[in-house]
Amino acid sequence: MSLFPTYNRFPFTIESGEGTVVRDDSGKEYLDFVSGIAVCNLGHRPLVVQEAIEEQLKKVWHVSNLYQIPIQEEAAQLLTEASGLDYAFFCNSGAEANEAAIKLARKHTGNDKIITFKQSFHGRTFATMSATGQEKIQEGFGTLLPTFEYLPFNDESAVAELMGEGAAAIMVEVIQGEGGVIEADEAFLKAIEKKCAETGALFIIDEVQTGAGRTGSPFAFQHYGLSPDIITSAKGLGSGFPVGAMAGKAYLKESFSAGSHGSTFGGNPLASAAVKATLSTIFKDQFLHEVNEKSTYFMKLLKENLEGLPGVMEVRGKGMMIGIEVESEAIEYVHKLRENGLLAVLAGPKVIRLLPPLTVSYQELDQALQLLKKVLSTEFSRT
CATH class of the missing domain: 3.40.640.10 (Type I PLP-dependent aspartate aminotransferase-like (Major domain))
Known part of the structure; x- marks a missing residue:
């Protein structure tokens, strides 16, 4: 390796992406709720x-x-x-x-x-x-x-x-x-x-x-x-x-x-x-109106489905900037989410951060919720 090790990189390579979906070098698809850390607000390759x-x-x-x-x-x-x-x-x-x-x-x-x-x-x-x-x-x-x-x-x-x-x-x-x-x-x-x-x-x-x-x-x-x-x-x-x-x-x-x-x-x-x-x-009014509608929908789903789970402390955020605070080290959840097809990132040691593209669809939000619920509901989450 010719790079200084200044990043703790995840053990996979994103080879292509469009909208909310990215693919690694083996062809596996992921929902990208990192967006380059709040960068790809219009999704990949708008x-x-x-x-x-x-x-x-x-x-x-x-x-x-x-x-x-x-x-x-x-x-x-x-x-x-x-x-x-x-x-x-x-x-x-x-x-x-x-x-x-x-x-x-x-x-x-x-x-x-x-x-x-x-x-x-x-x-x-x-x-x-x-x-x-x-x-x-x-x-x-x-x-x-x-x-x-x-x-x-x-x-x-x-x-x-x-x-x-x-x-x-x-x-x-x-x-x-x-x-x-x-x-x-x-x-x-x-x-x-x-x-x-x-x-x-x-x-x-x-x-x-x-x-x-x-x-x-x-x-x-x-x-x-x-x-x-x-x-x-x-x-x-x-x-x-x-x-x-x-x-x-x-x-x-x-x-x-x-x-x-x-x-x-x-x-x-x-x-x-x-x-x-x-x-x-x-900056178009209609675009931002849709962002607010989708974020309200998603936040409601997250709170209703996740806050009652063992080990989940709080769901918080505004718009498409969301944190899920957990009792244990959040990096383990982030790894398990990636294995299940959802990319997330940390916001400190005990917060899972979600930063989906602003163009994310309702179907993709629903899919992400199910993946989050699956990972946060497992026995792994309580150990």
Whole structure:
């Protein structure tokens, strides 16, 4: 093997996929409820995105951000109109989007400190690893950046007790994905928004996993009537094409003037074509309406059929971002589900995370439920 062993890879190879179904190199089919970890929101190889990329491939692949890129502007307009923000910056990943947000907040305010929350996840670059409130992500890399402070998640009083000015930003996930599919309380989020208004700190919402329709709205913060200064997004933006983005309010424009930040590949014509085609589909009212109907249906089925089973603690989530908390180590369930034809992923040691494509059918949801019920009902689940 010529690769660093930075991933605990499952012992099989996905060779092809279409929609919700993938096939391994032996021809076995699986329902993919991982979606590349909330990336393939339109399923595998959505035709509308494939055609957009193929069309762009015939024109030009890369030109550098030194030149005008009209399709990048079109993608940015879709992003800003759907989020209610004003300007976008394109990069290549969620970590890069969060790096951009951290830099912009510090440059605009002149302050260094950024408040984040325990069990958060914001990326694996040095700054975003320092922003992440999980020791397991940080272990072994020496002294972290000292300008991050971690508060308990969903602790409204801890936010209210923050004193005075001095913070550049408070950065939060509306749903902690890697932290266990934990949804923020509305009062907690409102307390953050209020504290930012009082102190001049920027309100940053990390929508890397929750954005692009994953929770049934364009972005998860919109369920709560919030008005963030900055949001970050990636994963579902490009249907598997590597792309990230930061969007911010108009008053921040001068703090990100020419030369203040950049990305060689960010928002290149191919990435922008993928973003435009993806968001043009997901941000349609009817599409999101169907996502909400399917997620309500599926969540009801999961709660009714799984929460009474021995070893199952709770089913929770929003939209098509679902966690099933179990008493024992969840990885054993994930392996058994894979053996039975359903791909799932962890969200911490005791949470099975389900991230089906937003295009999943009712029949596939029913099929997934039966596989989950089968695995979680077996004697294996109680040992």
